[in-house]
Amino acid sequence: MELDELKNRWTVLEKQLKKNEILNKQLVLGMLHKKSDKSLNRLINTDVISIIIYFLLIPVGIWYYNVKFPSMGALLSLKIFAIAVISVAVMGIIWISYKLRYLKKIDFLKSIKDNMYCITKYAMMIKQEKLASYYLVAPVIFISGAFVYYELKVTLSFWSILIVALIAGLIISVWMYKKIYDSNIQSIKLNLEELRELEEEEEKHIQKNG
């Protein structure tokens, strides 16, 4: 087949496509929902990864709990630290599973109102989670860790490692909340708002034209 023949067949295709125009507003909007789907998937993936990390923390906590030490004070501090780690991990798993329920309910092919409710509820839970992480979890882990260090009478370098780890942890969590949670929640909300505006406009248009 040479180029001229190819051209003839291309014209046949063009004619067939003209007969077959299919895109309507709903289909194009469906394609745009992809944007929201990506944000939603990012949120779900982050939560699933967090659950896995929390699960991995449990055996670490159990190991700390079973470590033997001759000094009573050090033993007690390690047990407190282990209990703190295990408690944070278990509570984290329960909390994230609860949060995930709302994310899983979101379906962009269903009602905007229901989706808006779920994402708003999720955003509120993220706010509460942020507060709990900064004012409860981080101090509990830090203080119990510091207690262990104090009882073990570690050198200054160990203390600096602990402080650096605390600062790094805080920076990572602030970054995660901003870049992963806040921005994806915002993106989903904006898309839902756009769709709502479009629906309202369509309704007005229908009412106007009877």
Added chain:
Amino acid sequence: MDNSYIEKTFIEMIQQHERLIYKVCSMYLSEEFPMADLYQEVVYNLWKSFPKFRNESSISTWIYRIALNVCITGMRKELRRPQHVSIVEFEEHFIAPESMEEELKEMYKLIHSLKTLERAIILLYLEEKSYQEIADITGLTLNNVAVKINRIKEKLKKMSNN
């Protein structure tokens, strides 16, 4: 400009150029990248770039550029990830090349045996774009376009002789 106005304009533009997008996607579809996935990816990328469109080129040139870019480079990155959106109606609506007439199937078979960039050039050639327009869209030089078209012609001749 409010969002619903932008969205409305965008949807109208997509509806006007749906055949163009279809034709670009048809050049790159495969079992791994079905028409619906490619089409969605192109529309999504057009939507992302739409606010930046400044009428410096014609709307069709802009669509060709983005659609080809998505199909060529996107196939290597983004599209390798599993897609989570399935728009059933959308998949049902498109004429799959397998269900086309024999002569069109044969045409696609031949086009698909060309290299990735050659497919882009032949598409634009069949769309009756000038060499200059082809160069603008693909980013090749004018000379390069001419050389490549000649090579494609020879290739096609060889293939049909075989």
